[in-house]
Structures are given as structure tokens and as C-alpha cells.
Amino acid sequence: MKYLIDNIVAFDDKNGLLENKKSGTSVVLSTTAIRILSFLLKNQGVVLSRDEFFETVWDAYGQEASNNSLNQYLSVLRKAFRNVGLEHEIIITVPKQGFLIKVNVDYDEEDVSTLSEQNFTYVKPEPEPLDTTTSPDDVEITEETRFLDDSGSNEIPKQNSPVFDKKYYFLNAFLGLIFIFTIIFVFQYWPSTSRVIPTVQLHSIGKVDSCPVFSLYESSEEMTQAKMNIARGMILEHKLPCIPNAIYIFQPDDMFVYNQMGRVMLSRCTARKNDPLHGLAGCKDIYIYEK
Template sequence: MAFIIAGILFFNPEDGALTHTETGESIKLTITAARLLDNILRSEAQLLSRETLLKEVWDDHGFQGSNSSLNQYISILRRSLAALGLSDVIITVPKAGFRINPAVSVARLAPPHADIQRAEEPAQAAPVRSQQGKAQTILVSLLLLVSAAGAFYLAFQPDIFHSFRLFHDRLNDECSVVFMKDIDGKTRNAAMKNISAILNENKGECGKNQRIIFDSNDSFTTHSAGRTLLSICTTGKSNQTSSCDNFFYNNRKSG
């Protein structure tokens, strides 16, 4: 389960990344901070007592929490959210607990799930397509940002957050391409061919006032080609993304 906060911040509890959907600026939360924010966002603006949060964030995971540590992590979350342009997201209710500010919208985003296939049946899965406006602009794209190895590495770092960059290219004179990670020239050429193939398969086009967001992660097993995502996004004023068509493949085999 991922979230869009106030229409501008994407939060993925799996890797703890808080990302501004327009600028691409990102903050990497620690495991505990991410778990705390996940619990608060799931509450749907309902009051969460200190006892509930201490149990669900610390006790249930084999750790010992305290009011002091809870206050510290609430402070970390507030600073992180404010650094990405959102203040007053988490409200303290004196002598009671915490809640999301009712004025702040929180949209739940369920990641696409491909059917689990047997090793002897490596058929290519069909894409999952959605068109949900800005609230799902980059929703699945960012789920593929960090590979499993990178996610484990970053999650156990002592720093409160980490940042990542976006990488740009062009498919044609009118259509720009945004890659979620840096890739070498040979890999980028292969990615461009893959992009063109996906567009042809789905009768998609990318022209004026549009951009493509692309990411592909190799599998850690010999039975899967990994995951591929392509989003055809429409841009509006100030080059901001307004809506996207998302194509997600599990086990896509490029030619």
C-alpha cells in the first residue's frame, strides 16, 4: 500500500521513500519513521493514541519504544514533510495522541500485482493499465525506483534520509523521456527500443506536451525477466504532470 499526500507527495512504506511528484526530490525515512508514518496515514484522520502507536510501531516488531522516542520520530516526520513542502500534516492532540490533519488529503494506492507463475511457465504477463489523474501520476513508477539490494542497503543506513536524481533523454523532437536511474549508453539504447515496442503494443503515442517515465528492474531469479514500467504522461502549465497512462509488466521479455 502506497500513498499520495496532499496530491504532491508519494510515500512508499516498503522502502521508506517520500517523494515530491513534480520535482522528484526525495527523502529516505528510516524503518521506524516509515512504519510510524504508514500507521498514521492508514488511520484515515482518526485519532491514534500513544499506546496504539507504541504497540504497532515498536512492540509488535520486537522493539521497546517510549513516549520520548515517539516524540522524536514524530518530530523527524514533521521535518521531513516540511522539507518537501508540506507543513501541519500531523496534528498532536494533547494527552490523547496524534492524527492526520483533516484538511490534508491522503489517497491510498494499491500497487499492481501480477500472478505468480511457475518456473516452467515463464509466460509474459499482460500490462496493468490505469488512468487516474495526478493522484496516480507516478504511483507505480516510484515503486520500482530502488532494487531489492539497494532498498536493504539504504534501509539500514544511519542517516535519516537520502536523495535520488532523475535522468532525461528524448524519444523524438516532441516527446521527452525520464529515466528513474542512470544507465549507460548501450542500456539506454535498448531501453529506447523497449519503450517504442511497448508504445506499439499498446497503440500509444508520445508527442507535444507529453513525457514518458520509464523504469526497468532485472529479476533476482533465473525464471523472470524482472519488472518494467512505462508511463505516458501529459504535461500542463509550468511543465507539470497532469495525468498518466501506466503500463506495468512483470516478466516482460524485450526483443
């Protein structure tokens, strides 16, 4: 589902992209933040309690929730809205009740079923007029049908020349071959956007020695500090020390941050010497999944 917030900011709940349509400024939200924002937008103007958030965002996916985690993600969403140009308060806290989102929301999704049948006009073909001047008894079926013109003379109708028909046959065949080869060329050789590796924006969360540490999603200050503590421990445990011209990419899921159980990814990548900001020469990856 795609949403248009206050006619300015677009949000796609499939990839978590929050983008200002005028300035082009964008932020990519994490999975849990996507669920929270989608839940708010689907219930725009309705006060949602903390228990409703816990059931919809965490319990439904087999995860444990807490008041602290909900507060952290609401803080991240408020900061994300400010980063894309919405300075006014978007997510409102209602004391002792819960939270609501107060914006104008449009759903950027075409519903084919809403098309009215009045847009289509069916024209019933008129039947061909019957020739009432000729009775069946006046027609004699023979191997060669002749037509009687007004002068009373019998004339055999002219048939299309075989040479003329053959010329059109070869022309149609030639055009068909051109069409087929064009389709093959487009699908085989034309550059496809599906073959382009998408770029991902990295967010700095700190440093280990001289090597910067990045995360795939933006986090609050408290969450950033928690991630850095886990990253330092994993770097020591798995013997991935900082080396010259290298960076770390670290991404744990929420369960791992709070309970040390879940998925976590740590990569030490060496940047290209001639282009350190736009390319990596190689990475050593560690991926952990604990039940």
C-alpha cells in the first residue's frame, strides 16, 4: 500500500521509503517502524492504545514488546518526518489513552473494481437487410455462380490475382519477422532496471578505533548506543579488528538488541582506495541466527 501524507510525503509500506515528493528527501524505515506507521495511517484520526500496538506490531509476529521499544520507535518516526520536511507534530500523544496520527492521508492505489460500467458502450450491430426481391426458387445452385446485372447480361465476377495475393503474403510475413526479432532484442539485450543493483543509504552509528560503523536504518540515540555496544562485542568475539581503509556494516534486529536473541549481521568491508565513498573492494561477513 502507498500513502500520500499531507499531499507532500509519500510512504510505501513495502520497502519502507518515506519521501518528500517536492524536495526528493527520503528516509528508509526499519521493519518494525513500517508496521507502526502503517497501523497509524490505517487508523488515521483514531487514538490507539499501547496494547493495540503491542498486539498488532509485535505479538502478531511472535515478538516481545515493551513500552520502551514503542517509545523508541515513535521517536524515530517523529524524527523521520522532520527529516523529510514535515516540521509540525505528526504523531500526537494522548495522555493515559495512547497515540494518534493527525494528517491528511490519501491512498495511492488504483482500485480497478471502482470503474463504472457506464464508461463502456456496447453497440449492437444491426442485422443486414434481407433481399426480398429474390425467392429461393429463383436461385439455382451450380458449380459456377453467375450474377445478373441490370442490363440482363451474365458476368463472372473477377477474382483477385494470385500474384497480387502472394505479394501481400510475403509483405505480412516480412513484417511479422521484424516484429519477432524486435521483441527478442528488447528482452535479451535492452538494459533492464531489474538487473541494476539498488543502492542502500548507510547511517553512521559510531567508530571502532579508526573504522566507522554504519547501520542500514536510522536509530534513536539510545538505540544507537545499544547497537554500538553489541557491535564492539561481536568484533572482539569474532576477531574482526579494524584495518586500514575499512568500514563496518552492522545490523541487528530488534529482538537481538533487547534480548540477545534473533538475527544479526556484521560485515567488515574494505573501501576502494580511489573511490572510498562509492565502492567496496570486498567484505568479510558474519550472520547469526539464534532461536
